Amino acid sequence: MADTNRGVVYQGPGKVTVEDLDYPKLELAEQNGRKLEHGAILKVLATNICGSDQHMVRGRTTAPAGLTLGHEITGEVIETGRDVEFVKEGDLVSVPFNIACGRCRNCKERHTGVCENVNPARAGAAYGYVDMGGWHGGQARYAVVPYADFNLLRFPGDRDTVMAKLPDLAMLSDIFPTGYHGAYTAGVTTGSTVYVAGAGPVGLASATACLLLGAAAVIVGDMNPRRLEQARGFGCETIDLSRHGDVPEQIEQVLGVPEVDAAVDCVGFEARGHGPEGSAGEQPATVLNTLMDITRAAGGLGIPGLYVTGDPGAPDENAKVGQLGLRIGLGWAKSHYFVTGQCPVMKYNRQLMMAILHDRVQIARNVNAAAIPLDQAPEGYAEFDRGAARKYILDPHGAVRAAA
Incomplete structure (x- = not known):
């Protein structure tokens, strides 16, 4: 039975x-x-x-x-x-x-x-x-x-x-294949420098994948100090985005230059603004715009973070249908490539x-x-x-x- x-x-x-x-x-x-x-x-x-x-x-x-x-x-x-x-x-x-x-x-x-x-x-x-x-x-x-x-x-x-x-x-x-997919499609390889947005489970899995792929330096950004501590525990550098809104400056303190070879968005559509003043409010395009800002010209962005076509709780009418304020001109000018969607x-x-x-x-x-x-x-x-x-x-x- x-x-x-x-x-x-x-x-x-x-x-x-x-x-x-x-x-x-x-x-x-x-x-x-x-x-x-x-x-x-x-x-x-x-x-x-x-x-x-x-x-x-x-x-x-x-x-x-x-x-x-x-x-x-x-x-x-x-x-x-x-x-x-x-x-x-x-x-x-x-x-x-x-x-x-x-x-x-x-x-x-x-x-x-x-x-x-x-x-x-x-x-x-x-x-x-x-x-x-x-x-x-x-x-x-x-x-x-x-x-x-x-x-x-x-x-x-x-x-x-x-x-x-x-x-x-x-x-x-x-989460392990999803994190790996984000890293792999962003072009992470031996000696890469990488920024991973988000220290939740997928972000930590992506950081793990970056190291498995041979990255020289993996920087993880988040607003949760306990999750950032978890990232540091297996060899990542971290940025507390609730304190430091200037991500390029923080990356430069780690790498000597304000940019990375590749970046991975493990946050998605519930992203919040960076820095002490912005961290309380949702800004759905924040992560994607930040990644375009700090990724080198001709670099790649892996986007396993979830974006939806219907979000009843979005902060504005555009975001409710997945329409975000992306600086696509910046990405175009820097010849970035983006890989999105389900892993x-x-x-x-x-x-x-x-x-x-x-x-x-x-x-x-x-x-x-x-x-x-x-x-x-x-x-x-x-x-x-x-x-x-x-x-x-x-x-x-x-x-x-x-x-x-």
Whole structure:
């Protein structure tokens, strides 16, 4: 007999609860009972709270009440559909947050963040996220993954080795590949100097990726002293933007010049002004304009930070539809290039998995991962919203705490 299912449900701005849910079926009720014989049911071993989830919980998107949250999923396969050939029951797997069919033009070109077949409204889908196709979220005891043979990344080796590294491997579903994507697309390489805007979990993951890629100096800017301390703990320089509004001047104090080779925006659309006077108010274009200011001519900007087309809580009418006051003329004059959009997780997750399994990186330590029971999700969301310098892993079956 199937076990009971519980999950984290968005109830409206500022409120999430943990509720009893239906046990998963290989179908999608929100898409007219669409059958998922190509899918798999997972026992969720780890599922993380993400800053993107927090945008919804703050009421800064058009997410409907009743949405089951969660797009960062790591688990064990316990059932497969009749069309699944290669994934087997008992496999331990990472789930890319992008849902991809593996069949469309974009998937075949490795642009899995904008799959053409998994969202009736637009290209691109994700679990438990607003306007992303109606797929159930993974902050639950059990979850469904479609197109399992294509989407799931199986962990190699013996079970004990994998379980011992579960806190690190749990970062492969989103933030580690997303942070890496921001660094890689900005052109970070051996000897680069880099500015990372934001010391939340994605920013810390991106700073980690910069170091993994061989950066000579990584400077992280934020307004949260605890998160900046976390960045310094694994070798980054930092700028406290609540005190120092002049970012080029602060960069010059570190590097001797007021610019960097590459920059990464890990903040997104809820950015605040810099300096003692500006830090209290939202200025959505602040980060992007700052990055253009401090990135050298012909340099690159990686932009994994989330920008949305609908923001009910935006500070002005333009920002409510994602229209921001960018100094695009500055970027054009400096021949910058920009890379935006969802990270195509499958482009990076296997390589990053191997870096974890072979002890080349300690991503869970760098983002200060902390496992909490599923039923404590509301407290985790509240603490994260207050600026906790942690990456919260929800642990529905106690597997992460057992690994630790």
